[in-house]
Amino acid sequence: MDAEDSKPVAEESVRGRLLVAAIALFNRKGYAPTTVREIVDAAGVTKPALYYYFGSKEGIYLAILQESLAYFEGELQVAMETEGSLRERLQRLAAKVYSLFRDHSEVVRLVHAVYYGPPQGAPAFNVHRLHELLVEAIKRLVERGIASGELRAGSVEDTTLALLGATNVCMELELAHPEMQVGETGLRRVLDVVFDGASPVVSRIGE
Amino acid sequence: MDAEDSKPVAEESVRGRLLVAAIALFNRKGYAPTTVREIVDAAGVTKPALYYYFGSKEGIYLAILQESLAYFEGELQVAMETEGSLRERLQRLAAKVYSLFRDHSEVVRLVHAVYYGPPQGAPAFNVHRLHELLVEAIKRLVERGIASGELRAGSVEDTTLALLGATNVCMELELAHPEMQVGETGLRRVLDVVFDGASPVVSRIGE
Numbered sequence: 001m002d003a004e005d006s007k008p009v010a011e012e013s014v015r016g017r018l019l020v021a022a023i024a025l026f027n028r029k030g031y032a033p034t035t036v037r038e039i040v041d042a043a044g045v046t047k048p049a050l051y052y053y054f055g056s057k058e059g060i061y062l063a064i065l066q067e068s069l070a071y072f073e074g075e076l077q078v079a080m081e082t083e084g085s086l087r088e089r090l091q092r093l094a095a096k097v098y099s100l101f102r103d104h105s106e107v108v109r110l111v112h113a114v115y116y117g118p119p120q121g122a123p124a125f126n127v128h129r130l131h132e133l134l135v136e137a138i139k140r141l142v143e144r145g146i147a148s149g150e151l152r153a154g155s156v157e158d159t160t161l162a163l164l165g166a167t168n169v170c171m172e173l174e175l176a177h178p179e180m181q182v183g184e185t186g187l188r189r190v191l192d193v194v195f196d197g198a199s200p201v202v203s204r205i206g207e
Numbered sequence: 208m209d210a211e212d213s214k215p216v217a218e219e220s221v222r223g224r225l226l227v228a229a230i231a232l233f234n235r236k237g238y239a240p241t242t243v244r245e246i247v248d249a250a251g252v253t254k255p256a257l258y259y260y261f262g263s264k265e266g267i268y269l270a271i272l273q274e275s276l277a278y279f280e281g282e283l284q285v286a287m288e289t290e291g292s293l294r295e296r297l298q299r300l301a302a303k304v305y306s307l308f309r310d311h312s313e314v315v316r317l318v319h320a321v322y323y324g325p326p327q328g329a330p331a332f333n334v335h336r337l338h339e340l341l342v343e344a345i346k347r348l349v350e351r352g353i354a355s356g357e358l359r360a361g362s363v364e365d366t367t368l369a370l371l372g373a374t375n376v377c378m379e380l381e382l383a384h385p386e387m388q389v390g391e392t393g394l395r396r397v398l399d400v401v402f403d404g405a406s407p408v409v410s411r412i413g414e
Contacts, residue, residue, distance in 0.1 A: 030324070030327075087406060109323065112319075112323035113323045113324050115323075115383065116316065116319035116320045116322075116323045116324060117237070117320050117323060117324030120237075128383070128384060131383070131384060135387075142405075145405075149407065150406075150407075151405050151406060151407070152403070152404065152405055152406060152407045152408070153407075154400065155396065157389075157393075158393070158396045158397050158399070158400050159400050159405045161373065161376050161377065161380075161389070161393075161397045161400075162369075162372075162373050162397050162398075162400035162401050162405060163405065164372075164376050165369075165371075165372030165373040165374070165375060165376035165377075165397065165401075166368065166369050166372040166373075167372070168372060168375065168376055168379070169368050169371050169372035169375055169376075170368065170372075172375070173368075176322065176335070176338070177335060177338060180342075182364075182368070186364075186365070186368075189362065189365045190365050190368045190369050190372065191369075192365070193361065193365050193366050193368075193369035193401065194369050194372075194400065194401055194404070194405050195404055195405050195406040196359070196404050196406060197359065197401070197402055197403050197404025197405075197406075198349075198358050198359060198366045198369060198370065198401050198402050198404075199294060199357075199358060199359060199402040199403060199404075200356065200357075200358070200359045200360075201359070201408055
């Protein structure tokens with residue numbers, strides 16, 4: 001894996017190296033079969049270093065997920081507070097989420113494995129929270145857009161899901177179907193379809 | 208699991224019982240730790256029955272995925288060949304995919320685990336194909352809709368992804384966030400947002 005791309009966990013510190021090594025091993029082998037010995041060997045550090053920073057294998061696993069969640073929440077917060085039209089702000093929020101997702105694909109993969117994979121004795125972690133944070137962020141902007149007339153009057157939930165769907169589908173291509181990936185410019189175009197509508201305007205004016 | 212809902216694999220036959228039992232075990236325990244003994248015990252049949260129908264644990268695993276894929280392909284084919292406007296046909300295709308997804312959630316979960324989970328020595332299977340089939344089906348209808356003027360002129364790919372995104376996000380809620388699930392009527396409304404646009408028509412007429 002490309003450690004450089006793995007902020008927030010890719011500091012060149014001992015702690016950062018341990019996190020990067022653990023993410024890679026949990027992804028490649030799964031949580032259960034990965035040993036503390038393998039993590040410290042991959043990180044090029046000693047066992048006491050892992051125990052010092054994380055206490056245990058459970059501890060480093062939870063640190064990966066908790067710190068990723070906190071980082072995501074902070075970045076969403078920043079992305080929410082930009083200027084411009086609501087449409088532009090939603091575009092920017094989606095672009096930010098997309099770039100975070102792409103730059104932290106190893107963590108994303110781990111979260112998916114935690115959620116969809118068989119239980120492996122890993123400590124419980126609420127991965128739903130990542131999804132909830134994103135839904136809440138989009139929803140808050142959609143609410144404001146509908147209130148201000150910048151978005152079409154209608155259900156906040158339905159509009160939120162349409163925008164979330166466009167964002168998610170581009171991230172899924174990146175993760176699972178890289179040969180089909182569309183990049184940030186593709187994501188912008190797909191969101192433009194959602195904003196402008198797939199049906200011709202003329203067919204809707206008479207409605 | 209609810210065996211009644213698990214067509215194509217929930218026939219009341221010995222073969223069907225074996226498939227249902229294997230899906231449940233692979234989901235609950237993972238592929239690697241599941242034994243032929245556990246599968247036959249859960250199905251209430253004998254080991255030779257499993258060997259007769261599937262040859263091995265690998266065989267029953269591949270049968271689950273291959274038969275699900277073939278079933279999905281057949282159902283997509285039928286859903287593609289309905290009458291009506293392209294918008295209505297796309298709505299119907301999405302509704303069909305959604306209902307298949309919901310009625311076969313155990314297989315869906317297994318496919319996700321195969322893709323995202325750690326490798327467990329399970330035989331290789333191209334789960335991408337499911338996604339490709341759906342993309343191709345939507346794309347074919349979008350192409351016709353743009354050609355006939357029923358859909359707005361623009362990129363076939365972008366419109367396909369916007370519609371796929373709306374469909375996927377509703378299926379993901381069903382699978383991963385059941386407390387937020389919107390059902391088939393919700394899916395229809397979210398797709399309506401994509402067809403009609405999240406931005407007000409008035410802001411687009413002058414473009």
